[in-house]
Amino acid sequence: MTDSGPIALFDIQAQQARIRAELERRIAAVLDHGRYIAGPEVEELEARLAAFCGEGVHCVGVSSGTDALQIALMAEGIGRGDAVFLPAFTYTATAEVALVLGATPVFVDVEETSFNLDPADLERRIALVRAEGRLRPRAVIGVDLFGLPADWPAILALCRREGMFALDDAAQAFGAALDGVRLGAWGDATALSFYPTKTLGCYGDGGALLTRDAARAALYRSLRTHGEGKTRYEVLRIGMNGRLDTLQAAVLLAKLPLFEEELAARARIGALYDARLAGSGIGIQETRQARAVHARGLYTVRFPDQAARERAMAALQAQGIAAGIYYPRPLHRQPAYAEAHRTAIRGEAPPLVVSESLASRVLSLPMHPYLGEAEVERVCSVLLGAARG
Ligand SMILES: *Cc1c(COP(=O)(O)O)cnc(C)c1O
Numbered sequence: 001m002t003d004s005g006p007i008a009l010f011d012i013q014a015q016q017a018r019i020r021a022e023l024e025r026r027i028a029a030v031l032d033h034g035r036y037i038a039g040p041e042v043e044e045l046e047a048r049l050a051a052f053c054g055e056g057v058h059c060v061g062v063s064s065g066t067d068a069l070q071i072a073l074m075a076e077g078i079g080r081g082d083a084v085f086l087p088a089f090t091y092t093a094t095a096e097v098a099l100v101l102g103a104t105p106v107f108v109d110v111e112e113t114s115f116n117l118d119p120a121d122l123e124r125r126i127a128l129v130r131a132e133g134r135l136r137p138r139a140v141i142g143v144d145l146f147g148l149p150a151d152w153p154a155i156l157a158l159c160r161r162e163g164m165f166a167l168d169d170a171a172q173a174f175g176a177a178l179d180g181v182r183l184g185a186w187g188d189a190t191a192l193s194f195y196p197t198k199t200l201g202c203y204g205d206g207g208a209l210l211t212r213d214a215a216r217a218a219l220y221r222s223l224r225t226h227g228e229g230k231t232r233y234e235v236l237r238i239g240m241n242g243r244l245d246t247l248q249a250a251v252l253l254a255k256l257p258l259f260e261e262e263l264a265a266r267a268r269i270g271a272l273y274d275a276r277l278a279g280s281g282i283g284i285q286e287t288r289q290a291r292a293v294h295a296r297g298l299y300t301v302r303f304p305d306q307a308a309r310e311r312a313m314a315a316l317q318a319q320g321i322a323a324g325i326y327y328p329r330p331l332h333r334q335p336a337y338a339e340a341h342r343t344a345i346r347g348e349a350p351p352l353v354v355s356e357s358l359a360s361r362v363l364s365l366p367m368h369p370y371l372g373e374a375e376v377e378r379v380c381s382v383l384l385g386a387a388r389g
Pocket residue numbers: 064065066067090091093094143169171172192193194195205206207
């Protein structure tokens with residue numbers, strides 16, 4: 001099939017064939033004990049994920065990546081009058097949670113080569129918000145887009161200096177690391193998504209919060225269960241129904257033994273793409289951080305212009321190769337967020353040049369641990385052929 005068959009963006013069924021028996025055993029155990037909410041699998045999973053991220057990290061399973069972000073902001077008491085800084089080039093959920101809580105998202109530009117938050121632009125916009133004095137700068141949500149860690153040393157330094165909460169939206173990057181430290185241990189809190197196509201995905205919705213702060217972890221546990229206190233019918237604060245299902249935890253436990261091996265496969269495939277595309281005029285996603293380990297859920301490249309992207313897409317499509325545009329529109333151009341963007345900084349705010357431009361030039365290529373070398377080669381030769389015209 002490597003010469004002509006279709007190539008999909010993701011393959012979540014290949015993995016299932018390897019772990020089918022363990023999945024069935026894990027699911028049957030839940031059917032037998034019947035604790036579909038807050039069953040023992042949830043705690044077991046939390047312990048394993050915390051240990052994976054390193055010493056002193058706590059993990060709280062929640063209902064989705066979006067709810068993880070929301071709970072993290074709720075725990076800081078973020079709401080009306082607060083500014084939450086986040087990249088303009090990311091998935092919609094990153095900005096949505098700030099607005100749901102009544103806070104104002106302040107869109108920050110990203111870097112051309114890493115596609116992640118530009119620390120210099122972040123610093124500039126925090127200063128602008130402070131100068132206008134209407135909103136309190138409270139939090140930064142850094143996103144590790146497509147599995148590449150954001151510049152956490154720079155983001156954290158700014159957050160410390162400004163007294164702001166650093167939230168890592170690692171929904172696309174679980175398994176990635178920076179300077180030998182896994183994501184989950186970098187931010188004041190880290191949000192994960194277990195949406196099926198993420199690097200660690202369940203069979204439905206799921207997510208988790210990671211933090212080194214025991215008090216925050218306790219607060220997250222309370223918030224995910226309607227703000228409960230020591231007993232179920234003591235309500236201490238406004239929370240939500242944000243629990244992780246026992247069945248989803250069981251699915252994730254069956255998948256965890258493969259996770260490291262799958263991350264290694266993702267890294268190998270990423271390196272193959274990088275090597276094949278280097279010097280071709282097709283831009284690969286890179287970071288200044290010398291010791292960054294990717295956990296790619298998508299392999300995303302950038303073209304010199306939109307026309308080149310369209311030629312590449314047409315060539316791939318003609319060969320039955322899937323490709324996707326993540327994301328075709330920067331968030332400040334979304335109808336739902338345009339008003340928030342206009343009011344966040346009233347004066348002359350610098351335009352979000354790179355975010356606008358990348359949205360018209362990026363293309364995501366097939367990436368999953370079961371992609372063969374010959375398939376990567378086929379994708380690259382079609383791309384390079386299209387680039388040559
Ligand atoms: C997937 C994703 C989310 C949301 O996760 P869900 O589990 O789908 O709610 C948030 N942020 C980013 C960057 C994502 O890719």
